[in-house]
Amino acid sequence: DGGITQSPKYLFRKEGQNVTLSCEQNLNHDAMYWYRQDPGQGLRLIYYSQIVNDFQKGDIAEGYSVSREKKESFPLTVTSAQKNPTAFYLCATTGGAGYGYTFGSGTRLTVV
Amino acid sequence: KQEVTQIPAALSVPEGENLVLNCSFTDSAIYNLQWFRQDPGKGLTSLLLIQSSQREQTSGRLNASLDKSSGRSTLYIAASQPGDSATYLCAVRQSYGQNFVFGPGTRLSVLP
Numbered sequence: 001d002g003g004i005t006q007s008p009k010y011l012f013r014k015e016g017q018n019v020t021l022s023c024e025q026n027l028n029h030d031a032m033y034w035y036r037q038d039p040g041q042g043l044r045l046i047y048y049s050q051i052v053n054d055f056q057k058g059d060i061a062e063g064y065s066v067s068r069e070k071k072e073s074f075p076l077t078v079t080s081a082q083k084n085p086t087a088f089y090l091c092a093t094t095g096g097a098g099y100g101y102t103f104g105s106g107t108r109l110t111v112v
Numbered sequence: 113k114q115e116v117t118q119i120p121a122a123l124s125v126p127e128g129e130n131l132v133l134n135c136s137f138t139d140s141a142i143y144n145l146q147w148f149r150q151d152p153g154k155g156l157t158s159l160l161l162i163q164s165s166q167r168e169q170t171s172g173r174l175n176a177s178l179d180k181s182s183g184r185s186t187l188y189i190a191a192s193q194p195g196d197s198a199t200y201l202c203a204v205r206q207s208y209g210q211n212f213v214f215g216p217g218t219r220l221s222v223l224p
Binding site for chain 1 (some may be wrong): 143144146148153154155156157158161163201203205207211212214215216217
């Protein structure tokens, strides 16, 4: 059953702590994306990767980091430099030009 | 820069009504347009994907049309049900660059 899996579903971060959100896909897609969604707001692009070992900053990359060591995996680290990390984080993947997006179920991150 | 807008921002209708959600985009250089549904606290579920060469797509009670030259798409929902209550987002995949640009969404409430 092909799809995209995000974990954990809920995550709590203490001040000054780095946390990593997992995103795994078995659709054999090259491109993967991380979005942030705040209440009542639209989706904002954090980082994206079109191929293994390569990634680009999106609109709000400050305070975040990513890696793409495997085609199936695109983890997102929320660093202590991100001053307002509480949000809903969504990972997505897509194939070639004619494909649409497939989204994961999201991770809700809360600062405690 | 591509901009995507959705009208109305919110809509409340009685059960059984047919309704139309609107999506507009400023740059017609797109590969495709995708309609999503998002339930509270959940990820995005793809409803329909329309390629730039297509005029419409249908799935069950849903019909999406695309007029690329005028920068418009509509999502038609027939015989609405309370289970259709959700936020509906449209996104366009630009033919330059690799990313989708999302609209802000329409929040739909179908009252029993």
